[in-house]
Amino acid sequence: MRGFAVFFVKELRELLRTKRLLILCCLFLLFGIMNPAVAKLTPKLIGLMSEELAAQGMTVSAVTVTSMDSWVQFEKNIPFALIILLIMFSGIYTFEYSRGTLIPLLTKGLSRAAAVLSKCAVVMLMWTGGLALCFGLTYFYGDFYWDNSAVHSLFFAGFCWWLFGLLMIGCVVFFSSFAASSAQVLLGTGAVYFVMLLAGMYGRAKAYLPTRLCDSLSLFRGDLHPSDYTAAAVVTAALTAALILAALPLTKQRQI
Amino acid sequence: MKNILEVREIRKRFGSKQVLDGVSFSVPEHCVFGFIGRNGAGKTTTMRAVLGLLRTDGGEIEVCGEPVRYGAVPESGLIGYLPDVPEFYGCMTAPEYLRLCGEIAGIERSALKTRCSELLGLVGLEKERHRIRGFSRGMKQRLGIAQALISRPRLLICDEPTSALDPVGRREILEILRTAAEQTSVLFSTHILSDVERICGRAAFLEGGKIVLTGSMDELRAMRSDTDLALTLSDPADTEKVTAAFPQASLSDGRLIFPKASEKDCAALMAFLAEKMIPVTRLERHEADLEDLFMEVIGK
Amino acid sequence: MPKEIREYLPLLIPLIIVQFVLLGCALWHILHHSSYKRGSRVLWLVVVLIGMEFIGPILYFLLGKEEE
Known part of the structure; x- marks a missing residue:
């Protein structure tokens, strides 16, 4: 436990010193502002284009923007933020293993489990903070310009994305326990996502797959209710826990 | 201990x-x-x-x-x-x-x-x-x-x-x-x-x-106390006299090498040289270091 | 027109600030390091300046910044 805390602080300090924390903050800030910005600017852009379109014989009716448009942008953009976060942290384990920076600490009594878990906790903390920032900004502007109450199950949709992100981070932790490089970790994580997409083609499996959590649109519109996501959420949480737990003995086996 | x-x-x-x-x-x-x-x-x-x-x-x-x-x-x-x-x-x-x-x-x-x-x-x-x-x-x-x-x-x-x-x-x-x-x-x-x-x-x-x-x-x-002796004679013509008395000596680079010579061997050689009045430029006792030992151990 | 712009200011101001912070960080980092994960100093300066609307700096920090 002492090892966990000490290593956690060390990881945070590294994030701060290598400017990763700053970059992540900027990134999520950016995504948070872009969502309402794009929604807000859409009618302006269409207005500019409409003259051109009119010349071609097309008529464009006036577009009214609501907070829904902003939240649709949120659903579109948050996967990119997650991907960037995953790329950024894909080497957090393999880099230490291949350079051998962990060896001096291991010989001083740091347990491998503590190292694995504290790194995992740091990445999850970053995702939690980043998502909260992004969500919070979109929410704030949604109320500032329009009205968020027109959109259903906002917070639950945010929670779904958070859970899905944790699963992806769990994949990184799992693949890092035996992969040799960050590229392999990313490949494995990508493969997991791909498999889930394929499995999603079977209509019956859909309700149980973690990818269901990414479908915020149905929630926003009210087509689906949070209760329709319960199965997928439980599966995701269980899978995440299983991946992280499996990583512990695998890392213990690993030749460092 | x-x-x-x-x-x-x-x-x-x-x-x-x-x-x-x-x-x-x-x-x-x-x-x-x-x-x-x-x-x-x-x-x-x-x-x-x-x-x-x-x-x-x-x-x-x-x-x-x-x-x-x-x-x-x-x-x-x-x-x-x-x-x-x-x-x-x-x-x-x-x-x-x-x-x-x-x-x-x-x-x-x-x-x-x-x-x-x-x-x-x-x-x-x-x-x-x-x-x-x-x-x-x-x-x-x-x-x-x-x-x-x-x-x-x-x-x-x-x-x-x-x-x-x-x-x-x-x-x-x-x-x-x-x-x-x-x-x-x-x-x-x-x-x-x-x-x-x-x-x-x-x-x-x-x-x-x-x-x-x-x-x-x-x-x-x-382990390497039997060190080599290296003898350089003033007159190469004397070489045969020495090798006749000490058959284990071998000639290399104009020097006579006595492998694994103990201190006693060394004294015997010096006595022989003095007795026969053979002039010498150089008589070296080569102290074995770890490197020799290492080379010997790995068989090189 | 000014009134319309004022409507967008709450979005634009933070956006511009973040953009310049990222740009400044990327430039500072490129100029203070001589070795990169891939690419060269000139390449990254060009990338960051051309894609200065976020894309450039983010690409640099993801792909070009050396791990420490």
């Missing part, structure tokens, strides 16, 4: 290569132990096995009487380890890194501060304010020794601490190790034999996956 480290018959195979084939040796208390072998002889493999970082195929390792198992960290603070190419977190400074190590090792906060400055002084990094990223090989090596010593280990294991350094850096590291040895046993691997002769009390030669020779430095030197 109690042994700090006891290695018995450890084996390790990598693929088809039997790297360690029954390595046994022991390191007594308060001793600088030189672990000698060619590159790729298995020195690093042995050390990693001692640290529990490597799974062996057989054999036993005991540190201070405690068996070492793979994956299980040796009881904290028992062993300090300096890897062959030590790598640290580049964004930290040396004191910060030492603090991290101390906290991991579970040293009390108040004691840690004095311990850190003590060690930084020992390795000569107390004035270094830069981050580790910019450190030279020698500085990293010194920081490596400091981190290895932080928990006052009973055994300090250094993997080729001097191999990549220039002569000045090497001398500094050896001096630091000598100072450190006042409080702990040191096991250090090398292929530089003069380093061993300079600071070690005992040594072992690793070759072909086995310890081919081990003992205290005096014992090792004694």
Whole structure:
């Protein structure tokens, strides 16, 4: 436990010193502002284009923007933020293993489990903070310009994305326990996502797959209710826990 | 005398290569132990096995009487380890890194501060304010020794601490190790034999996956007490007279070499030369050093 | 027109600030380091300046910044 805390602080300090924390903050800030910005600017852009379109014989009716448009942008953009976060942290384990920076600490009594878990906790903390920032900004502007109450199950949709992100981070932790490089970790994580997409083609499996959590649109519109996501959420949480737990003995086996 | 480290018959195979084939040796208390072998002889493999970082195929390792198992960290603070190419977190400074190590090792906060400055002084990094990223090989090596010593280990294991350094850096590291040895046993691997002769009390030669020779430095030197004699005559014409009396002598480079000549042989030769009034330019007794011994041991 | 712009200011001001912080960080980092994971100093300066609307700096920090 002492090892966990000490290593956690060390990881945070590294994030701060290598400017990763700053970059992540900027990134999520950016995504948070872009969502309402794009929604807000859409009618302006269409207005500019409409003259051109009119010349071609097309008529464009006036577009009214609501907070829904902003939240649709949120659903579109948050996967990119997650991907960037995953790329950024894909080497957090393999880099230490291949350079051998962990060896001096291991010989001083740091347990491998503590190292694995504290790194995992740091990445999850970053995702939690980043998502909260992004969500919070979109929410704030949604109320500032329009009205968020027109959109259903906002917070639950945010929670779904958070859970899905944790699963992806769990994949990184799992693949890092035996992969040799960050590229392999990313490949494995990508493969997991791909498999889930394929499995999603079977209509019956859909309700149980973690990818269901990414479908915020149905929630926003009210087509689906949070209760329709319960199965997928439980599966995701269980899978995440299983991946992280499996990583512990695998890392213990690993030749460092 | 109690042994700090006891290695018995450890084996390790990598693929088809039997790297360690029954390595046994022991390191007594308060001793600088030189672990000698060619590159790729298995020195690093042995050390990693001692640290529990490597799974062996057989054999036993005991540190201070405690068996070492793979994956299980040796009881904290028992062993300090300096890897062959030590790598640290580049964004930290040396004191910060030492603090991290101390906290991991579970040293009390108040004691840690004095311990850190003590060690930084020992390795000569107390004035270094830069981050580790910019450190030279020698500085990293010194920081490596400091981190290895932080928990006052009973055994300090250094993997080729001097191999990549220039002569000045090497001398500094050896001096630091000598100072450190006042409080702990040191096991250090090398292929530089003069380093061993300079600071070690005992040594072992690793070759072909086995310890081919081990003992205290005096014992090792004694093994080659039959040293060679090299005789250079003023007049080459006298050569035959000498070889007739001493058939074991062989001629090379205009010198007569008497292999494995004891002190008695030497006296006999001098008596012969004096009796026959053979003029001599040079009579040398070639003291065998570790290198000769090493060459002999590996059969070259 | 000014009134319309004022409507967008709450979005634009933070956006511009973040953009310049990222740009400044990327430029500072490129100029203070001589080795990169891939690419060269000139390449990254060009990338960051051309894609200064976020893309450039983010690409640099993801792909070009050396790990420490």
